[in-house]
Amino acid sequence: MATEELTLNIGPSHPSTHGVCRLVVRLDGEIVTHVEPVIGHLHRGIEKIAENRTYLQVVPLTDRLDYVGSMYANWAYCRAVERLAGIRVPERAEYIRVIVCELQRIASHMMGIGSSAADTGATSAFLYAFDQREKVIDLFEALCGARLTYNYVRPGGVAFELPDGWIEQCRAFIEQHPSAMLTIDEFFFGNAIARVRLKGIGVLDADTAVAWGVSGPAARGSGVDWDLRRDDPYSVYPRFDFDVPLGSNGDCFDRARIRLWECIESCRIIEQALDQIEPGPIMAEGLPRLLAPRPGDAYDHIESARGSLGVYVVSDGSPRPYRMKVRSPAFCNLAVLPEIAVGYTLSDLLVILGSLDPVFGEVDR
Amino acid sequence: MTAQSAGLALAIALMLAGAIGAVLLKEVMRVMIALGAFLFGVAAMYAYLGYSFLAIAQVFVYVGGVLVLMVFAVMTARRADGERPAIVSRHDVGSAAVAAGVGAMLFLSLRTAFGDTSVPVSRSASDLASELLGPRLVAFEAAGVFLLAALVAVAVILKGGEER
């Protein structure tokens, strides 16, 4: 019974925008004919603020980029600074970074799967995922005292040694995690309603994904075989044996379910890292109290839970970065939304948005 | 006043108030509510006369079907513009006179057919069934065919509008 087009403003404060995003949607009946994400509601000027902080003081700012996966922004920034200043990170610190970042990937993907579930109305699956996220966050709390903004990875290493018994706690977690993932797989992804809600919705083909710079699970769901941990190896990743799960259809189902398998792969990586880790220093020696790298610039990127997260830092020789720029995967992934959401219904639109798993702290910066 | 005459008074009040509202109100949703009151009053009237099946069917088909359809059409057709949609009318003495005249004529011509309205006894639904499927089977089937034709007509009209 469609008559005329209806303009609907979703957000900036809406249960399903996963942060503060405004979607200007035009509807023909319930069919989306046009969608435009209006971003910037969470813009805090982090890149500009960074120009007035010392290199160490910028680390807490990077926590506020992707607040669902703070460890990643910490690490990407620290890698750029280390490259700029030529700092060698001790091996134990590299292992710890890998462990916490893979844990962070699990925590972040739990949010991604959980929001896919919540968007389709499966609130229980959402809480099952959050139960697992809670366990990871407990581990982080034991590690650095913070539950959301860790400020744990620092230029030159990590802030604190692993507390006593932490490795055992971590092993206990990764032992139960894969079976919990299989439970969610059966409970949510195996459900007939969830399948008809997610399959064939918001199809993103591989070429479009590459053309728009989509990365991470959102691209791998479309079959783009690209993972920086394997394709541009950094840190100690070459020492681990792991697979990169790929989807084939590029629909919401694949994008959401890829995250599930990635969590299981993360468990494999953590297990190997826990086996290989050896005692040693956790912070590079001989670091000056105030870092002031020689003039120059450096870029480094890592595979975050959302995709390729890059940080570009320019130094003019002063103790403050001359410029810091973040290549944010959430921003690039969100940009593809108008491409893939048109022609589906309003209900699908929010599921598609959820399956891209944007975090607006990182989109708006 | 007995419960029954109270029921009759209620039914008549509902019908008249609803009809007057539906004819004179301007805002379209209020017209719909008035129409709902009228339809409800008709159902109450049926119930008072003892045709309980007809009363329930009235609520089912009219309130749940026809009225909802009308409100639905109003909402889909005019929800976007934000103004309070009003129904335009052209009140004039001529149409009022014609309407009143027809009503009066009806009353006068049918007056003799009515005796004193007796308070009827309760009637069950099963004699309705035997009536519908017995002597009035042809009419019943014809009504079915008519409904089908109406459905087809709706589809054709809406399709034609879409193509434009």
Added chain:
Amino acid sequence: MIALAVACALFSLGLYAVLSRRDIIGVLVGVEIMLGAGSVLLASLGAASGASSGSVQAIGVMVLLLAAAEAAVGLSLLLSLYRTSGRSRVDELSEVSG
């Protein structure tokens, strides 16, 4: 006798709506009121004359069905008209085809 008077009054009201409303939805409302008045008349006449309840209710149900069909067709006309012209005046009905 009250029922007859009420039914006739209702019929006049419905007729007045049909004559005075310029909007299809208003006309439809008027037609519904007229149909309702007719059914009430019929039912009370049936009750007064002692006709068998089955036959009265059968005819009532028929009227009900016709009214439903009428409303469906009328409303689809309304929507179709609204879609083509953005308005729903009765005068424009003569221009609708198909």
Added chain:
Amino acid sequence: MTSFLLGALWGVVGVVVIAGGAVIGVWWERKVAGRIQLRYGPQQIGPAGSLQMLADVPKLLFKEDVVPSGADKPLFKYAPLVVFAPVAAAIAVIPFAKGWAMFDTAVGVLFFLAVPSIEVVAILVAAWAQRNTYSALGGLRAASQMIAYEVPRALSVAPLVLLAGSLRPTDLVAAWRWWWVPLLALAFLIYLISSIAEMNRGPFDLPEAESELVAGYFADYSGMRWAIFMMAEYGAIITTSLFAAATFLGAGWPFDGALGVVALIVKAAALVTLVMWTKWTLPRIRQDQLLRFCWTVLVPAALVQLAIVGVVLPWL
């Protein structure tokens, strides 16, 4: 006149039963949801948090009654009452015991089925009165869904009527035999599914879909008026379950008298729990899928059940 007073008295009793049932239902739902979702639910006030709702009622009563500035005031204010009234009316025809219902009428089954149609109109009016796009979308969804699911719901009750040969709910109870349960299992299932859709509960809660329409047709309501919508929802769950327990599951069977009423309430409570369980386990279906499911699965299945009963009827 006395019968009039008696009717009014029963009306008050019905409203009180529904309101009280809704308060218990909200508490129970929170406990059930908590159990399913690895949480506790309310547990602070009273044993197992059972007095939580008593604390919530005053809160809702004293909350500011916000009327949005663009809203159609009278419609906005009174639509919730009209949403609630038919739900409360439905309890009148439910046969609580053999041969007894508050309002024992020959067309009780039809009455029960027709009542939600009044609710549809009220929901549409409430949705319209808010002048909010979300609520308008929710209202339209609610209307199309409730009208569509009335068909399988009515068809699923039809076999009962055929077997009992009467539309009087108490006759249905009197005619009930245990083998109706296996014979009408399909109809019972269809009745449950279409009733869940009819009362806009998960997985068919599209009209209020929190993740899409915020709260759908009651998005702008607050305080007690919002609570009335909730009461109508829980009232619908309760009446639907009571009706199913009374007609499909043989009311008080295997007991009689007071014990029978208890048995009926236990059966209804089990059905209420089932409805809640469904909501908290399943994702939400989409509008087009919902309607397709109704016309391509439920209605044909209901017709098949009707045909089966029609075929076996002469041998019974």
